[in-house]
Amino acid sequence: MQKLMKDDKVGMPPVFDAAEALSIVDGDRDLFQELVALFRDSYAAELLAIREAIDRRDSEALRRASHHLKGTLGTLAADQARHTAVRLEDLGNSDDFDPAPAVCVEMEQQLRALDQALSGWR
DSSP: OOEEESSSOTTOOEEEEHHHHHHHTTTOHHHHHHHHHHHHHHHHHHHHHHHHHHHHTOHHHHHHHHHHHHHHHHHTTOHHHHHHHHHHHHHHHHTOOSSHHHHHHHHHHHHHHHHHHHHTOO
């Protein structure tokens, strides 16, 4: 298994690591496919919850939504996006909203790239 790349540019970090993701579910491809389907069905709503928390400057809601997404991304071995979710969670924990909109845009781009990468995974 190889790491799936965001694009063909050399040096771009992987969107997710398929071998690691399968390892997390003990090689159960059917279970992994179910997790992929759950992610693909829910990530837009999770991103909306993050955006709304930022708009309301609701640190608890930002922390909660980011924490949930962080767990999902960890299960999918999407390390770059997971790291961004951690950053959002930390911003919620520290009640620091100034960088949050830009980090949210970064998260949105990473989630779209992950969705695209997962759509072709078998």
